[in-house]
Amino acid sequence: MRPEQKSEYREYVAARWTAMRNFAYLTCGDWHRAEDATQTAFIKLYAAWNRASRASLDAYTRRIIVNGLIDEHRRGWFRRERPHDELPDLPGPELDSPQRITVLDALAALPPRQRATIVLRFWEDQSVQETAKTLKCSVNTVKTQTARGLQTLRGLLAETINEQLEGNLR
Structure with a gap:
């Protein structure tokens, strides 16, 4: 070099x-x-x-x-x-806030490909096409992985919120 x-x-x-x-x-x-x-x-x-x-x-x-x-x-x-x-x-x-820790824990629960897609799309603010190019996959794969990842995140975060609410009501 x-x-x-x-x-x-x-x-x-x-x-x-x-x-x-x-x-x-x-x-x-x-x-x-x-x-x-x-x-x-x-x-x-x-x-x-x-x-x-x-x-x-x-x-x-x-x-x-x-x-x-x-x-x-x-x-x-x-x-x-x-x-x-x-x-x-x-x-x-x-140092992390409790909400940030909750989201990061939910993100860590995703499979690696879904996690990479979510991070590229929403943290790195890449378009679907840029994400597909970065991951060397099709645009449809990025869309599928994003949809599945967001669905899983929503479910995990809803469970966590429900647990926190139940803990506060006791």
């Missing part, structure tokens, strides 16, 4: 690190997995920097993250990292 390309890469990573990590978190629901997925995505992007289109670097990077998280989800339990007794040095980047 030429020095000017390395400079472009460094600038891109510095500018987009937080946004991509937040995208990864919303896609997987775990700050540690999000951090790993983001690091892995930027390493893969570095290797493919000459092939990556400058016009769609964000979409390319998001696709690497989604593919990595889906592949990780498919791995057998024996190939995953094992948890340790000690907590990491740094907590998540922000």
